[in-house]
Amino acid sequence: MTIPPAAPITPTQDADQPQERARATNPAADALVVRRITDAWHRVTRWLQHNAPRSLAALRGGASPATIATLEADLGLQLPVELRTLWALTAGDDGVDGAGCLPGNQALMSLEEAADFHRSRMDAQAREDTLNAQRPAEDRFVGWRSAWVPVVSHGATDRASGLYLDTTTGYLGRWSRYREGSDEELDTLVTYLEDAADVLEAPALAVRDTPGLVDGALVWGSGLAPELEDRWRPLTG
Template sequence: MNHEPLSDSLIERQVSDAWDRVTAWLRRHAPASHAALGPGATAAAVDALEEDLGIRIPPVLRTLWSLTAGDDGVGGAGCLPGNQALMPLHAVAGFYRRQMAAQAHQDTLNARRPEDDRVTVWAAVWIPVASHGPADRTSGLYLDASTGYLGRWSRYNEGPDDELDTLTTYLEDVADMLEAPALATRDRPGLVGGALVWGSRLDPAREDRWRPLAG
């Protein structure tokens, strides 16, 4: 059996197809959430971010950012499960710098700690992708540029997800949940007016207007 890695062009097509499914669904069923998505970033903007971070931006993330580079959200809720929102490039850069500064401080302390007690809050190869909300950085998802897998950061030291996702498989799962909500396992999608709102983080003030998706 052939286990050769997928080519960059195939990975880019897969993530583009998955995101196109998500945005097509939003356009038809949640126009407010669709309107909150930012435009794609130029290659020059991503190149500048790559230089700023000092790490290579994987093609899969370049592709996503070329389609949508940020989500303003609706009522504090982004369009990803858990109402997370794609971070704009300036927020990616700012958050990355803060986390690296926090890790540098921990490295100073780690030098005096036993090996088992050393703390890692951030790694240089972690690229922020989505945050808890459009303006909420208490938790979120990063892409590990060295492995291609998504991980989760949290200010509250929550544990990692049970399953490893690539950015492609994550977005394909989001599209699947929107198109077949009865089969959704990661989160439960619904609508508040013209906005997509996921049930796992439903604001009690909006609960009476939330309508879970059927089908």
């Protein structure tokens, strides 16, 4: 999976310009998204049930509509249907030994973590906006936008990097403490989860990351800790 960097963003745009509005809803399209998100996540969890029960046990239960509505009020925006659907299925991944079950051993963030992280990044952007007012246009920096909702973190307890969902475009982007660059191909939350499910069911398809097992837990090769190398069994087939 390749996704755009979180920073720098076009320097002449402010963090909360009027065009940062939620995408228009389309009932037929939304129904298809709900079905695809649900199907992809059920494929992942069925695989975990049969192959990596420790990773399955680390997943939290789904969030209630009221809890999701509270998060929307906290963030001050309407969550897109794909994210509301996913969080209704599972409201976070507590991980196994710090590793989540998504590619790169990344972890689905809980609603509380997403709200806290969004708030901290908006506070940091507010400080940047103060400095931007004194900078020439070409030097202004936007590292976070209100429409970005953090979804996936580097690990269950590691916020050094991760993925956000841009609620205005539907595409995932990457944030990073180190501001690494990335390729230009974009993923949606739907295609991201479908790709993860495809690779688990048919590891021979893996081109981005290799899934494997360590003592009943799913561990992806790109995030493999050195102390686990002798115990890791990559999947084949």
